[in-house]
Amino acid sequence: MSTAAGEGEDKGERNPHEGAGGGRPRTFPRGVLPAAGAVLVAAAGALIAVGCFLGLYVRPTSDDWCAGWKARDMGVLGITSDFYTTQNGRITNAFLSGLVYGDGLAGAKILPTVIAVCFTLGLVLLGREFVRFLGGGPRVPALTACALVVQALVYFAGPRSYQVLLWAPATISHTVPSVVGVWVLLLALRTAGHPRTAVRVAGLAGAFLIGFAMGTLSEPFTLVSGLLAALLGLLCLPRLGLARDWRPFTWCLVWCSGLVCGLVVLYTSPGARWRRAQQPPKESMLSPGELRATFEDWLRMWDSVAGRPAYLGAAAVGVLLGLAAVLGRGGRCGPVPGKREARGPVPRGTLVALLLLPVPVVVLGSFAVAAGLRSGYGPAGWTYARTWTSYLVPMELALCGYGALLGAWGGRRLRAHRSAGTALLACAVVAGCLALASVAVLVPEVRRLTTTTVTRSVAWDAQDARIRAEAGRGSTDVAYKPLYIGDLAEPFYTQAYERDWVAACVSKWYGIDRIHRG
Secondary structure: OHHHHHHHHHHHOOOOOOOOOOOOOOOOOOOHHHHHHHHHHHHHHHHHHHHHHHHHHOOOOOHHHHHHHHHHHHHHHHHHHHHHHHHOOOHHHHHHHHHHHOOOOHHHHHHHHHHHHHHHHHHHHHHHHHHHHHOOOOOHHHHHHHHHHHHHHHHHOOOOHHHHHHOHHHHHHHHHHHHHHHHHHHHHHHHOOOOOHHHHHHHHHHHHHHHHHHHOOOHHHHHHHHHHHHHHHHHOOHHHOOOOOOHHHHHHHHHHHHHHHHHHHHHOOHHHHHHHHOOOOOOOOOOHHHHHHHHHHHHHHHHHHHOOHHHHHHHHHHHHHHHHHHHHHHHOOOOOOOOOOOOOOOOHHHHHHHHHOHHHHHHHHHHHHHHHHHHHHOOOHHHOHHHHHHHHHHHHHHHHHHHHHHHHHHHHHHOOOOOOHHHHHHHHHHHHHHHHHHHHOOHHHHHHHHHHHHHHHHHHHHHHHHHHHHHHOOOOEEEEOOOOOOOOOOOOOOOOHHHOHHHHHHHHHHOOOEEEEO
């Protein structure tokens, strides 16, 4: 009898740490996933740290000159009023610009670090919620690796890395909204279904106010986030089975309402009306010719994105996250302790629609961005790659999410076999190598960015000292040598000095009448 019991223990029952009932097959090394996460954290974190450090070498160019002197001379409220009445109506954009430039260049220098820290923390917290959805426990190394790899790709994989991370006017308009969007998702997850009415009401009020602010900060982000909220709200209708009540739908509706109200204030502002009046007459955006041209611009944007395979690194690091979620902590498949039990089964069609939701958001959102760029900046508008962040961030998060789902699915399927350790190890190694390769190909761009930024800062400081010395001696017309960086405008970008707004802002920055080419 004792022998039979022993055989049952060896063959008939599963060890809680093996096979389908447990998590990690016997031959799968325990430290592989944490080690892979640590390597990716070090690699991607090093690139982002360099980018943040380069913030100390940021010097004014293009819109910096105008925002700088207006924040200095008008104050935060003054520049906000100026944007509303004479510029473009982006009052939240102006308010943030006033805060950033209110103390000279100090705000612009630390802004990249603030963005990176807030983005990392937000993505880790959002990833933790996603891992719990997968049925696993939070895995800090894998979550941090995902957050840093996604950020590194967003900052450095595109054609305008200086504008995306270091140039304050672009980061305020297009990078900061994506960071805020991540935190808004966390706000929705925390408050939309909260049992206390006061918390739900506070969450809805916050959604409207933040949505209004985003509507007067960034039109591209408004279009993409509004599309996401609208489609998600439709899926959250109680009759479709994804949500048990109207609370998620209401949250999405309130967010969209805030966006629309903000966009209306922006569009009807005196500054926006003045800006539209400066544009030459053109066809309607909905005319066949303009739609065809917008579609061609959209194809050009995606041709540029598709030519940068490093973006796929987000999916690879997502696979590692999925594997860590199901193999860590004993590979728990059920609900995490302390969390509410899952509700009844969701209809298959609704689940498929939810799984595919990022696809129309990224596709249609990018087309809306292309249409807006063509309307505001003409045929060359699609080249303003700093605006692509509004749909590239959702794309990267979707790729990471799909990778995590694939990793979790594969991990659960393979660990049902006692000999699956080798296969799981191979999956983890391949995914880790692909993610690391996607980070490694960014190194030349970061090196180039470092060289150009530091070199320009040295030249700029020398020229700044000379101009201030000449202005101090009473000179009202000084020489200025354009110092180009990041494909941005510098003085003398046009032959007509009266139309050279950059030169005018440089003159105001230094308190002189005009500048001439040095």
